[in-house]
Amino acid sequence: MQAGDRAAFATMYDQYAGALFGIVSKIIKDEAIAEDVLQDAFIKIWKNILRFDASKGSFFTWMLNISRNTAIDKLRKLKNEGKYEIQTADNIVDIAVGNQINQNINQIGLKEMVNKLAPEHRLMVEYIYFNGYTHQEVSEELGIPLGTVKTRIRKALIDLRKVFATILTSILFWI
Secondary structure, eight states: OTTOOHHHHHHHHHHHHHHHHHHHHHHOOSHHHHHHHHHHHHHHHHHTGGGOOGGGSOHHHHHHHHHHHHHHHHHHHHHHTTSOOOOOTTTOOOOOBTTBOOOOGGGGTHHHHHHTSOHHHHHHHIIIIISOOOHHHHHHHHTOOHHHHHHHHHHHHHHHHHHHHHHHHHHHHHO
C-alpha cells in the first residue's frame, strides 16, 4: 500500500472494512452516514499511508484511530448543525444491522469490570471509551487538567489489564 498499490488497498479494505464499520456505527447510528464516514476514513488511510509507523502500534490500531476520529468529527459536525444528538451511556441502544452484531458491553461483563474501578477512573473510561469523548473534551467537561485526565485513564487501563489477565488465567486453568 505504501508503494501506491491499489490491489493491496483493495485487499486491505476487504479484510478490515467490516471491523472498522462496526467501530464507526457505534458512534454514528445512522447506517447511511456511517457508510459515508467509513469511506472518508479509507480515503484518509490511503492518503496518509506513508505516515503509518509500525513502531508506534499495529496497522489495525492506526486505521481504527483514523476511523474513530473521522466518525467523532462527523458526529460533532452533525451535532453543531442540529442534525444529530451525541450518544451517551443513557441513550445508546444496540442494534444488529445486516451481518454486523453490536454487542452490549453488559453482555460480556465489561461494565461490571469497569464498575470495580476507582470512581475517578471509572468516570474517565465511561467518558472516553463508552461515550466517545476526547481527553480534551473530558478535561473541559469536568473542569480538570488535561494531564489529570490522561493519568487517570492510563491508571484505569492498567487496572483493567490486570483484571483481564486474572480472568484469562482462570479460563486457561479450566481449559
